[in-house]
């Protein structure tokens with residue numbers, strides 16, 4: 001990133017048509033143009049396959065990998081979509097040849113109406129310049145400041161957990177992660193009606209649009225999910241633009257929330273983000289950082305509920321290192337290696353951002369196959385993390401496989417819960433600190449038990465989460 005010239009003028013990314021018919025037409029045209037040059041696969045039209053990819057994609061992808069190898073095509077709805085799985089494929093897409101791909105024209109382009117032109121949905125120079133300006137806001141010292149907000153909110157949320165009762169830990173963490181985001185990203189008080197509380201409510205409401213079936217997302221009439229998204233976006237815009245104006249009118253170097261940092265951030269030639277750029281970046285951060293941390297903590301509690309020995313080792317480690325005190329970010333990062341392996345293993349089994357959506361902008365070859373320009377393409381951490389030749393006993397929860405030397409011996413591209421290369425998750429340290437901090441504080445006081453006879457199924461849109469939440473019994477740690 002250090003080599004990016006942030007002084008050079010960069011063009012705004014092109015608008016994408018929101019008209020579904022125009023998109024389908026464009027997709028068919030792109031496929032026709034690339035005919036004869038797609039990797040092999042299951043390319044007949046199939047409702048069953050389209051339904052399965054939206055509801056239970058893992059077996060489908062692993063089966064296709066066995067039959068076709070690391071690069072294959074599947075027809076989903078009207079489109080022939082290319083998947084690339086496994087260490088080499090992940091490395092090729094994220095690190096080796098990112099110049100072959102765009103994110104903006106990917107199948108996740110639907111996010112643009114909410115997120116605008118934030119880091120996730122832009123490419124090339126526009127992306128690299130914005131990322132270079134934003135990086136300092138995610139350095140270790142800034143995450144340490146955010147950890148103060150995380151601690152305040154975690155203490156409050158844990159105190160409200162009733163021992164002896166059953167709670168939906170997914171819902172609980174979702175609330176907590178949203179409150180942390182309000183404070184640490186937007187600098188808002190999550191209890192202030194009209195601001196923090198309203199922003200949280202409308203952000204959740206807008207996100208709801210991306211959790212519903214594709215067909216419903218195409219509706220545009222009054223009362224449709226689309227209209228709800230647009231209405232909530234308007235309220236969010238009002239709140240965020242007012243906050244930007246306030247920060248600009250009364251700059252306060254004491255404010256360390258990310259919105260304030262972005263208002264003061266400068267590129268190499270002293271240029272600053274416009275109000276609209278800041279708005280788009282913070283919306284993107286809210287989107288990318290909220291569901292991911294929520295799901296990671298929930299899946300961690302799920303696995304710990306099933307593995308008392310791992311919980312015992314975590315207790316032993318935290319008692320030894322912390323002696324009952326609140327952990328510092330440095331302790332979480334450097335002094336609690338078992339916690340690190342548990343988090344790594346949870347993110348292997350359940351990487352919340354399970355798919356890396358791209359559009360091919362330059363024809364290329366991989367694994368003996370051509371992939372034509374215009375193809376929709378995804379790399380997939382979830383399926384890649386379940387390949388038995390890379391992770392033996394892939395279904396089993398074995399934190400020890402991430403002990404330092406064993407992790408270092410993994411092939412490059414094997415483990416990609418945070419992506420890689422120039423688009424690697426900018427909030428990686430923030431997210432890791434949040435999950436570790438909340439988990440540690442929770443386990444210092446409480447024990448969460450799985451309910452007998454309950455199985456968890458996974459929903460994967462837009463990120464992996466337990467379908468219908470995750471109910472667990474709360475007990476005092478010592479009981």
Ligand code: HEM
Nearest residue numbers: 119288289292293296353356417418419423425426427431
């Ligand atoms: C456990 C938590 C998290 C996980 C597993 C995760 C995972 C990921 C992954 C896999 C990507 C790359 C996607 C791709 O290649 O298409 C990504 C990108 C991104 N993440 Fe995260 N993320 C997490 C937390 C966060 C947090 C807390 C924030 C912000 C506060 C954040 C902000 C972003 C942004 C802005 C990008 C786009 C980066 C770019 O394209 O330059 N993430 N994340």
